[in-house]
Amino acid sequence: MTSILFLCVANSARSQLGEGLARRMFPGFRIQSAGSRPSRVNPHAIEALAERGIDASTHISKPVSDIDPATVDLVITLCAEEVCPAFLGRAERLHWPIPDPASDDPALTPEDLRARFRAARDEIARRLEALGRERNWGS
Numbered sequence: 823m824t825s826i827l828f829l830c831v832a833n834s835a836r837s838q839l840g841e842g843l844a845r846r847m848f849p850g851f852r853i854q855s856a857g858s859r860p861s862r863v864n865p866h867a868i869e870a871l872a873e874r875g876i877d878a879s880t881h882i883s884k885p886v887s888d889i890d891p892a893t894v895d896l897v898i899t900l901c902a903e904e905v906c907p908a909f910l911g912r913a914e915r916l917h918w919p920i921p922d923p924a925s926d927d928p929a930l931t932p933e934d935l936r937a938r939f940r941a942a943r944d945e946i947a948r949r950l951e952a953l954g955r956e957r958n959w960g961s
Contacts, residue, residue, distance in 0.1 A: 824959070825852035827894045829907050833857030833883040834864045835924045836900035839943045840950070842871040842878045847950055848959055852893065856886040858907030864924050870939040874947075900946070918949055 826848070828840035837855035844853045860883035871878040891911025899906040902919040909915075923938035930938075954960065 823850065823852055824848070825854070825893055825895045827889060827897045827909070827913070828853075828855040828900060829857065829886060829897060829909060830855075830900045830922075831857050831859055831904050831907065832861040832924075833885075834861050835867045835922060835939065836920050836942055836946065838863050838867045838878060838881055838883075839870065839939070840898060840900060840946050841881065842867075842876045843874070843943070843947050843950055846874070846876050847947075847954060851959075854884075854889060854894070855881075856884045856889050856907070858886055860885050864939075866923065866935050866939040867943075869936065870943045873940070874943070916953075918946070920945055 826844055828837035830837040833856050837857060841853050841855035862883050863878065863881045868878045886907045886909060894911055894913040896916065897909050897913045898916045898918055900918055900920050902921045920942055923942040925935065
């Protein structure tokens with residue numbers, strides 16, 4: 823079995839999107855996500871995944887310290903403008919710098935935020951599809 827860990831800072835947006843998408847795309851794989859400063863799963867991430875028929879309503883934000891390095895074959899870090907959490911272990915690493923769709927900018931409307939989450943979701947999905955083709959993982 824292949825195991826993938828998605829990492830970002832809060833484990834609330836990008837890594838949750840990655841976890842939800844990868845679970846759908848690679849059934850039978852062990853898929854996890856975590857962050858260096860976990861908070862809560864962003865409702866826009868749950869909504870963006872729901873638009874793809876993926877239920878993330880039970881996802882929780884988890885600290886990277888809860889992940890056993892022995893259970894991970896591949897780590898995908900998704901941080902762009904911030905420092906990604908370190909992951910100790912022998913896992914292969916990929917870095918996909920994707921801008922954080924979450925924002926406290928009061929000028930952004932709820933629809934602006936939805937659009938940002940959809941863009942992040944679609945970019946992560948595109949990269950996962952390419953990775954699956956490259957590694958003959960099927961979907």
